[in-house]
Amino acid sequence: MNDGEILFKKPTYPINNSLAEYLKRFDRISKVPIYYDDLLRFSGFINVYDKQEVDTLWIRVYYNEFERNEIDLTLKKIYSLLHSDGNLDIIKFLNVDSIDYCTFGNSKPFRIKVRNILNDNYTHFYVKKADASRVYGLELEHILSPDKINFLVYEETLVEEHIMGIPGDVFIKTLLEDCSDTEKSQIAKEFVKFNERCMIRLLGDMRAYNYVIVPIHDFDQVVYRIRPIDFDQQCYEGNFKIYRPQFFKENYPMVKLVKDKLQESSIEQYKNEERAVLAKRILSAETRIKRLLKIMGQDLIAPDEHVQQLKNDLYKYTNDLNFKNAKRMGNVLTAAFRFVTRNFKNANLFKPGF
Structure with missing residues (x-):
């Protein structure tokens, strides 16, 4: 961890x-x-x-x-x-x-x-x-x-x-144990999606005190959402694991919850759901995101050695050559977004029509 x-x-x-x-x-x-x-x-x-x-x-x-x-x-x-x-x-x-x-x-x-x-x-x-x-x-x-x-x-x-919610470390320490089994399963699902979301958008350092748990009262249950509150480590670190909350020791109780409550097939399902949602949002705001990514691609927001390490880690993870060609962190993020949207479009090509 x-x-x-x-x-x-x-x-x-x-x-x-x-x-x-x-x-x-x-x-x-x-x-x-x-x-x-x-x-x-x-x-x-x-x-x-x-x-x-x-x-x-x-x-x-x-x-x-x-x-x-x-x-x-x-x-x-x-x-x-x-x-x-x-x-x-x-x-x-x-x-x-x-x-x-x-x-x-x-x-x-x-x-x-x-x-x-x-x-x-x-x-x-x-x-x-x-x-x-x-x-x-x-x-x-x-x-x-x-x-x-x-x-x-x-x-x-x-x-x-201000982003409202219960700090993750406080929730884990004082409230998680008293949640019902159903609530724990739902929190585990949200952590899987949160982990995937941070990884794809390269938001790092999501230790428990850098995100909040937001309880939402539905008509017959309480559902939980996880929101980041610290954006200092956007596209900076070279170590790919920094962008995956599962690898921080502060998040171990959440990782254990995922292992205890979710089957591997469910974990993969929730990852795919989150990728699809992100792909849709990227495509729906394509013009604005392209404008932002172009600026990021020309901006120096991380040392060269961090860029080299991260793009090599991501190439090993995806086998996508677009990561190899990245020169700045903005280019790495552009490659990540293209990878997600391309797979989303290709998956939809094989879905039967109405």
């Missing part, structure tokens, strides 16, 4: 002009100036603890009065852009309850809690350093996932909406 180990911290890759133009074309550029570095100028902080009084490694930060007023106004405007049409009339009904700073991980994000003072409903969003890998990951999630995601970029700053 340790074959999926990540050895080095990933560097931040800048957003190039082509990607910036793409983001502008699809309304991902913030109209409100916001800078990550401005939030770093806090004057004090306290530690944030969870309900069990365990240190979360987040700190709640404070600013002097003049800076706090300016920061609060900017964050309210950003909230309006992210969740509405940017109408500033709603600002008078909003309050920035807290600004928390994460002291670990690559992105070191700020978590902003905004509350509607009329009804006490609140939501969160995150402010991070903009990174090309993360932006590509977010955009691919928006296009290829059934769950759309909002984010904005302003120069070197990235704003992401």
Whole structure:
């Protein structure tokens, strides 16, 4: 299970002009100036603890009065852009309850809690350093996932909406054991599909704390979905196993669940279902994806040795020569998408018509 180990911290890759133009074309550029570095100028902080009084490694930060007023106004405007049409009339009904700073991980994000003072409903969003890998990951999630995601970029700053759900590590530790057999089988099915989805789109580092479990109440049951929440490792690592959640030791309880609850034939069925769904989404958004992949294919978002290792691993896995010809990570992902859509089209050629 340790074959999926990540050895080095990933560097931040800048957003190039082509990607910036793409983001502008699809309304991902913030109209409100916001800078990550401005939030770093806090004057004090306290530690944030969870309900069990365990240190979360987040700190709640404070600013002097003049800076706090300016920061609060900017964050309210950003909230309006992210969740509405940017109408500033709603600002008078909003309050920035807290600004928390994460002291670990690559992105070191700020978590902003905004509350509607009329009804006490609140939501969160995150402010991070903009990174090309993360932006590509977010955009691919928006296009290829059934769950759309909002984010904005302003120069070197990235704003992401909060993805709701139970952190995978928390779910595994506190809730998984109490699930019914039917629920465990359904979770195992979802993990197989999640594993396949991450592998095909080359989203890495899906350890348990980098995805959430989303329980959905149907009329006679609870079904579960798995969503990634960290897109830092989109098309970066060279080790193919990094893109397969099954190889992280943190996910061993989920892997064991799959082995205990699903037969090999069912596992293959769910893999095929997920490939077919992804192929349909790729084909339905073909123009937008081609535009994005062209930019990725010209962008430097990983060292050459990572590209060489990954394309060789994928060639061994698929025997597809298109991987051999890839020069950048964007080309590797293009080959992966072509492999999936080509097999989907070929499979449909042999299906009987009406």
